[in-house]
Amino acid sequence: MARKAKRKAYHHGDLRAALLEAAVAEIADKGLHGLSLRECARRAGVSHAAPYRHFADKDALLVAIAEEGFSMLSQAGRAAMEGLDDPRARLDAYGIAYVRFAVTYPSHFRVMFTSELDDPDPLARAAGERAFSLLVDSAAAVAGPESAELAGVAFWTVPHGLAMLMLDGRMPPEHTATPEAAAALAAQVLGVWRETSR
Amino acid sequence: MARKAKRKAYHHGDLRAALLEAAVAEIADKGLHGLSLRECARRAGVSHAAPYRHFADKDALLVAIAEEGFSMLSQAGRAAMEGLDDPRARLDAYGIAYVRFAVTYPSHFRVMFTSELDDPDPLARAAGERAFSLLVDSAAAVAGPESAELAGVAFWTVPHGLAMLMLDGRMPPEHTATPEAAAALAAQVLGVWRETSR
DNA sequence: GAATTATGTTGACGGCAGCAACATCGGATT
């Protein structure tokens, strides 16, 4: 057995991890559309068909990156909310962490939300919903349990929209140059929403 | 002369428009990654190289779709704000129209914000900024001129994030089934932001 | 130590983007 526990594997070392890393670098370089399995294999120093021993196809590799990303995002969100009691403060902290994550791991983020995966992969979907549920819990404390889902959507929408606009190059570059700058803009935007309403 | 005025053109009729239409349909079918110029040519009933008489390459076709989309979006936004005087009402109306547009023309919207275009195409970029400036004007009336840009970003972020999450299949399907349902959710989300803050 | 399984390689096939050489059509020139 030990099918999946391939720690320090056979020929290469850990080709699966190397391929994931290569793919992320490749996406950062040439964008998602410029990603090719063959180039990943080249970067990892193996032949062009070797990846198929670790991923059923190209989509499977992308799904693995998405899962990794959702896992990192959940962790970042939890860490940001840790120690905060006020629900509104927790939601803001999550939103800021969300944007910071997107700018720090843009390749992962793009793959997570690219809608380019043919089959609605259940694993990636579940990972996304797990990250989302973090929001809904705190939203319930703000908006009441009956409209928690709606409030969760509302508080997901702002950081997600901001992150997408940033990764799409739609924001002034100085706001996306560093994770800190991006987080600062996220805080400002959330502040606007707090102030302009009544 | 009359290089660009190809009204009722030569052999095909209007291959350029037919290709754009075919591409939009193709994206709706198989997603952006599944788009191929050759398949568009097949749909239009021409040979695989004919598209190159109308578009320099695949990216150029996508840019044309993006421009078309930004033009439609601007028009929809202007129409939605028409007759409204209260700036906050104008911003809400724009946001709702934004989401409605995304659900009505998902292929266009995906291409507009796909970040898969290699060169930062200046035409598409200008078209996007024109649509954005519609927001900033009304935002200035809400937040004051000095922070109009920030307020514009804030009011862009919500509909954009919601639209992206919808097109990515991250919202319950009943909210994205029809443009009306999507617009209703957008209105609700904007309402949450009006109520939960202080 | 032998059998088995996991991992990697080579070579092939079909599809796509893009280019070049050729063919044809339609309007403009004379």
Add this chain to the structure above:
DNA sequence: AATCCGATGTTGCTGCCGTCAACATAATTC
């Protein structure tokens, strides 16, 4: 009206890609 010429469309090619099948080799298990 005959001609020319540019705009449009076709055929065929090259190189890259995703994927599969057949083969080779290395690690694990018995």
